[in-house]
Every structure is written in C-alpha cells, then in structure tokens.
Amino acid sequence: MRIVVPGDYVDEGFIAGHGTYEQEGKIYASLAGIVHRIDKVICVKPLKTSFKPDIGDVIIGRIVAVENKRWTVDINSYQHGVLNLTNINLPGGLQRRRSEEDKMQMRNYFKENDIISGEVQSINTHDGKINMQTRNLKYGKLINGFLIKVDHNYIRRMKSHILEFFQEDWQPIACIIGTNGYIWIYTPDKLTQNTQQSEVKVISKETRVKMAVLRNSIIILEKVQLPIFKDTIQKVLDSQRQNAIEAKDMLKSYEILGKEAKYLIESEINLKKPVNLQLIQTDINNQDFIMN
Amino acid sequence: MLELRHDNDQSTLRMNGRKLLELRDIKCQLDVMKNTSGSALFEIGNTKVVAFLQAQTLGVNQLNRGILNVNFFVTNFSAIEHRADIKKDIKMKEFTRMIKSVFEQVILLDLYPRSQLDLQVFVLEADGGYRSAAFNAVSLALMDGGIAMKDFVVATTAGLLGNVGVIDLIYQEEKKQNCEFVLVHLQKAQKIAYVNLNCNKIRLSDFEKLMSISVDSCDKIANEMKTAIRAKLVKNINSFYFK
Missing domain, CATH: 2.40.50.140 (Nucleic acid-binding proteins)
Known part of the structure; x- marks a missing residue:
C-alpha cells in the first residue's frame, strides 16, 4: 500500500482510473490518498470524497x-x-x-x-x-426530530435505511440513515408506520435523553472509524447500558463504548487490510519512506 | 540584529537566531473546519493562514468545467498594528487573481462540470511571508477536500539583506530589506508557476541567487506538507476499508 500526493508517479502500463491522470505514457496521482489497483485499472482513493449518489439511494x-x-x-x-x-x-x-x-x-x-x-x-x-x-x-x-451529519464514507447501502431502537420501550426511537451522511433521528408513531408526521408533538425529557444517547452513539462510531449500521449502533447502545454511562458523558468515554462494536467487525477489517498497519505507522516518521 | 559580515557565510545568524537559509517551524493541520469540503491551517513561525473550500454549490449552467472563485482576506487583527478598516486595495485584488490563475492551471476543472469551487483564504497572523503561506494553505485545503490536481503547489518567500539572499523573512526583516520576492513552485513539473518581485533595482546575479535558494526551500516545505498529509491519511486509514 502506498500513500501518494498530487503529482506523484504511480505506475506505468495500466489504465488510469479515478484520482490519476496520464502524461507521456506514465500515470501520476491527482489526489492525496492510497493507491488502489483492481486488475488493470489503477486508481487513487482519497480520504474525503464528495458523496456520489446512485439510483435508489x-x-x-x-x-x-x-x-x-x-x-x-x-x-x-x-x-x-x-x-x-x-x-x-x-x-x-x-x-x-x-x-x-x-x-x-x-x-x-x-x-x-x-x-x-x-x-x-x-x-x-x-x-x-x-x-x-x-x-x-x-x-x-421530516419533523419531530433532529439532523446529524457524519462522513458518508461510514454509511453503507442497506436493505432498510429506517432503523428502530429501544423497541421494548413504550416510545421507540428511530433514525433514517441517509446514504449521503445525513442522519435524521426522530420519534416514530407506534400505530402508523408512516415516517411522515403531520403535527409537531411535545416530546418528554425521557425521550429526548434517549434520542441524545442514539445521537452520541452514532457520533462515537464515526469517531472510532467504524461503519454505521444497525448492528454497530446496537452494540454501542448495549455497552452504554451496561456501563451505565449517561448521555452527556458518552463522548468523553468513546473508546470504551466503541470497543464492542470494533470487535464485531474486526474480522472484516483484517480481511480487507492488505498490509500490517503497524509497519506503516513506524515508517511515517522515517525519512526514507518512499513516496515515489 | 547581528551584522552580516561576510557574503554567503552560512553560519551568520539572523534577527531571530536563524541561519540564512533556515526555515521557521512549519505546522500543517488538515480538516480544521467543519461543514466545509476541505480546510487547512498552515503555520510558518508566527504566520498563520487558514484556507477552506466549499465545493458543493449548484452548478453554473455555462461551460463543461468547474469554476474557481478565490476570496483572499487579511484580517485586521493580523498585523502588529491593529487596523480598523482594511480596504481591498489593488495589491490585494491582484494577489487574489494570482492565486486563482495559479490554481486554475493546476486543478483538473474538467472533472467538475457545472460546479463551483469557492476558496476562502484568511490571514490570521501576519509575521512575514503571508503570501506564500496563503498558497501553501490553499494547496493543503484542496488536497484535503479531494480536489484533483495535476501538481503539488508550494510557495516560499525570499529576500535580500544587504547583498545576502535569505529565505522566509519575518516582519522586521521584510521592512528592512529592499526587495520582496515570492515564488510558487510546481513540484512534479519542476516549473515555476508564479514569481513576484517587488523592488526598485536588483542585479541579475542577485535575482538568480534568489531563484535558486527559494526553489530549494520549496522542496523543504513540500516535504513538511507531505508528512502532514501522510500522517492524516494513516490516522484515518480504517475508513478506506468500509466502502
């Protein structure tokens, strides 16, 4: 795995993909990111990207x-x-x-x-x-809720983007996870399945706290760099309940709360990881780290 | 200030204890601002410049390529003397246009049809060399925002103290010297994108000297910037695996 910045030489004899450009038969990077090769196409994946929608998102x-x-x-x-x-x-x-x-x-x-x-x-x-x-x-x-913004890279395309939590309680909390990184947290009606609500409700303090807990657990997942979907959110909520951490203190102890979710998808990360990360981390301080 | 006794004596010290060709401490921070497409803070010594990019504007109908807008502003609390009102004078406008024209060459605007890239550059603290720092901050902000660029843009300031060429001048030195020199360098193409020389008279040999020392210091600054980007990428490396 290599890290490149704009203008760095990437490779030769491949098809120049996203994040690269060709000049005199050679491929150079046009973005700061990691080099990624799929068969004959070579591309550079940047850290931040603007959201590219697909049909049906x-x-x-x-x-x-x-x-x-x-x-x-x-x-x-x-x-x-x-x-x-x-x-x-x-x-x-x-x-x-x-x-x-x-x-x-x-x-x-x-x-x-x-x-x-x-x-x-x-x-x-x-x-x-x-x-x-x-x-x-x-x-x-959308009414009766609030919006949070996260990095869209952490959100996958799922079967259902409307997730419900605290289902055993009398007032469940739901969230709509937009693929574009915007997440709406709201209080759904138990009777009607519609997300659309016609009038503004008075929301009790208890419910507000629950909404804050859900909000903080999503922020935590972004902080510890984990994908945001039903299982990971549930894991953070579970560990919040176990450790009895209040909503206001959740972000301070994000490492403890994110641990369970990390175990859940650790195997998945390791599968995709091409090289030992520790090695790169030591290399970063090394002057001989080869960029080109 | 210590006297500069000999020409090109590399051990001579300057006003703040630096050697002739020594840079001040550089600090690069990426992603400093929320709700922007990309942002960066570039610090060299006491000079601080922040640049941020907003790229999610509804497209302009004309053209098949994106449009770049630059807004450069020196805050009125940045200098030693607090100025109540800074008008956008001709010099500032010209420099804004310079940033725009340099980055229009470098950014692959064809890839962004119907869109508009709005760059805001703010000089928070000006202690000499804020022009070159602005170029570096913009370069970092664009890289942070994931805007495709052909080349790596770095800039530096140089000047003459008496007959001696020095780089990266502080405010007091800038006042004392007799010429003002800004150079923008493209790292991959090994070309000079922009040179600004502001003086009455200068010898050709001095000019060549200035060119060569500032190109060298550009490489040093580029290394610092690359390290900052690399550190940022490694820190967030997990996010690459979830797409």
Missing part, C-alpha cells in the same frame, strides 16, 4: 430554494439535488396531474430550510444532475 436533504416547478436540495453531494413538483407525493395520496394551483402553493409542501427524505430517481449522465423523488409514504418532510 435513500438520502436526506435540506431545501435550499423554491424554484419554478421544482425545489433544490442540499444533499451533501457535488451538486444540489433537484426535486421536481411532479416527483412528490401530493397530500391525500391522489394520483393526478399537477395543476397550476399546485405550483402556486409549493411552499405549503416544502419551504426553505425544511428537511426532507427522499430517493435518488435518476442521474443525468451528461452533466451529473441529481433528480430526487419522494413518491412514497416513507419519504417526505
């Missing part, structure tokens, strides 16, 4: 602007997403043509700074425009 975004027949949504990607008026679920669940009246009252559906969940419908191959849709009862405007 569940994403969470914030409305930036209301435009003519469409909304623009901040989705933590290389561009703002676009949500057309034709791609939303009209109240009442009616399937009808969007009339001029709907256009007039677009702000009644979503207005600026509203947080919505949706799905990627299509991505324009020419200019990369991201079209969204919320044509499902699962998606729509």
Whole structure:
C-alpha cells in the first residue's frame, strides 16, 4: 500500500482510473490518498470524497430554494439535488396531474430550510444532475426530530435505511440513515408506520435523553472509524447500558463504548487490510519512506 | 540584529537566531473546519493562514468545467498594528487573481462540470511571508477536500539583506530589506508557476541567487506538507476499508 500526493508517479502500463491522470505514457496521482489497483485499472482513493449518489439511494436533504416547478436540495453531494413538483407525493395520496394551483402553493409542501427524505430517481449522465423523488409514504418532510451529519464514507447501502431502537420501550426511537451522511433521528408513531408526521408533538425529557444517547452513539462510531449500521449502533447502545454511562458523558468515554462494536467487525477489517498497519505507522516518521 | 559580515557565510545568524537559509517551524493541520469540503491551517513561525473550500454549490449552467472563485482576506487583527478598516486595495485584488490563475492551471476543472469551487483564504497572523503561506494553505485545503490536481503547489518567500539572499523573512526583516520576492513552485513539473518581485533595482546575479535558494526551500516545505498529509491519511486509514 502506498500513500501518494498530487503529482506523484504511480505506475506505468495500466489504465488510469479515478484520482490519476496520464502524461507521456506514465500515470501520476491527482489526489492525496492510497493507491488502489483492481486488475488493470489503477486508481487513487482519497480520504474525503464528495458523496456520489446512485439510483435508489435513500438520502436526506435540506431545501435550499423554491424554484419554478421544482425545489433544490442540499444533499451533501457535488451538486444540489433537484426535486421536481411532479416527483412528490401530493397530500391525500391522489394520483393526478399537477395543476397550476399546485405550483402556486409549493411552499405549503416544502419551504426553505425544511428537511426532507427522499430517493435518488435518476442521474443525468451528461452533466451529473441529481433528480430526487419522494413518491412514497416513507419519504417526505421530516419533523419531530433532529439532523446529524457524519462522513458518508461510514454509511453503507442497506436493505432498510429506517432503523428502530429501544423497541421494548413504550416510545421507540428511530433514525433514517441517509446514504449521503445525513442522519435524521426522530420519534416514530407506534400505530402508523408512516415516517411522515403531520403535527409537531411535545416530546418528554425521557425521550429526548434517549434520542441524545442514539445521537452520541452514532457520533462515537464515526469517531472510532467504524461503519454505521444497525448492528454497530446496537452494540454501542448495549455497552452504554451496561456501563451505565449517561448521555452527556458518552463522548468523553468513546473508546470504551466503541470497543464492542470494533470487535464485531474486526474480522472484516483484517480481511480487507492488505498490509500490517503497524509497519506503516513506524515508517511515517522515517525519512526514507518512499513516496515515489 | 547581528551584522552580516561576510557574503554567503552560512553560519551568520539572523534577527531571530536563524541561519540564512533556515526555515521557521512549519505546522500543517488538515480538516480544521467543519461543514466545509476541505480546510487547512498552515503555520510558518508566527504566520498563520487558514484556507477552506466549499465545493458543493449548484452548478453554473455555462461551460463543461468547474469554476474557481478565490476570496483572499487579511484580517485586521493580523498585523502588529491593529487596523480598523482594511480596504481591498489593488495589491490585494491582484494577489487574489494570482492565486486563482495559479490554481486554475493546476486543478483538473474538467472533472467538475457545472460546479463551483469557492476558496476562502484568511490571514490570521501576519509575521512575514503571508503570501506564500496563503498558497501553501490553499494547496493543503484542496488536497484535503479531494480536489484533483495535476501538481503539488508550494510557495516560499525570499529576500535580500544587504547583498545576502535569505529565505522566509519575518516582519522586521521584510521592512528592512529592499526587495520582496515570492515564488510558487510546481513540484512534479519542476516549473515555476508564479514569481513576484517587488523592488526598485536588483542585479541579475542577485535575482538568480534568489531563484535558486527559494526553489530549494520549496522542496523543504513540500516535504513538511507531505508528512502532514501522510500522517492524516494513516490516522484515518480504517475508513478506506468500509466502502
């Protein structure tokens, strides 16, 4: 494994992939990251990347602007997403043509700074425009909760992006994990399965603490560099309960709480790890560490 | 200040106890700001420059390539004398344009159609050489943000104290000397991207001297910057395995 910076010589005789460029038959790096080779394609993986959506991804975004027949949504990607008026679920669940009246009252559906969940419908191959849709009862405007932002690299594509925790309690806490790194934590209704809620509820202190616990456990997972999905979050929540650490003290003792989750996926990391990490760590202080 | 008795005597000490071709302590920090695409803090001695990048703007319709915007600002608490109001003078505007033109050559803007890269550069503390520090900070911020670049950009300042060429001047030295020299170097291409020489008269031999010593010091600064990036990557190496 090699670490390169822009302009470093990478290799010869391969196909230049992402993060590289070709000059006079030689391949050079254009990003700071690690060199990654898949068969004949050589590429450089950077540490931070902007989120690249795929069709069908569940994403969470914030409305930036209301435009003519469409909304623009901040989705933590290389561009703002676009949500057309034709791609939303009209109240009442009616399937009808969007009339001029709907256009007039677009702000009644979503207005600026509203947080919505949706799905990627299509991505324009020419200019990369991201079209969204919320044509499902699962998606729509989000209320009665809060948003946290994490690095999207820690989030995988899962079967279900709506996870429920504290299910044995009378008030479970759920979160929608957007593939783009935005996570919405909210209090679901037990009776209706809809994520969409029509009115603002009064949330008790107990519930708020539980929401904070869930929030902190997700932050901890990001801190200890572990993927965020149902099992790892549950592991952190379990160890929080065992150690009886309060919500406010969770982030201080993140190492203890993240330990269990680390064991869970340690085997997975070791499989993917190509070389001994310890070796590189000692090399970093060594002047002879070869970059080129 | 100790007198500079002999030309090119490498053991002569300068105002703050440095040798002629000795750099001040360099500290590079990546990812210093939240809610940005990439950010970096570059410190050399007491000079501190922070740069951050915001790259997730809705695209501009024109062109098939991205647009780079630079905003360079010297904060009014940065210098020794607190200035209540700093206007954007012509010099500053010209320098902003310089940063833009250098990085427009280097960034592969074709890869970012319909998008806009907004760079904000703030000089937090100015103790000489904040121009070159700005280039380095921008370079780090772009690398942190994962923006594709053809080359590694490094910059340095040099000057003449009497007849002697010195690098990385502090504020007092900058005032005393008679020329101001900023050089931006491309590490891979081994080319000079930008030179700024601000003086009345200079001998050609002196100019060549300045060029050579600043290219050498660019290599040293580049090494420091690369170490910082490497350390950052190794620290977060686990995140590579979950994609």
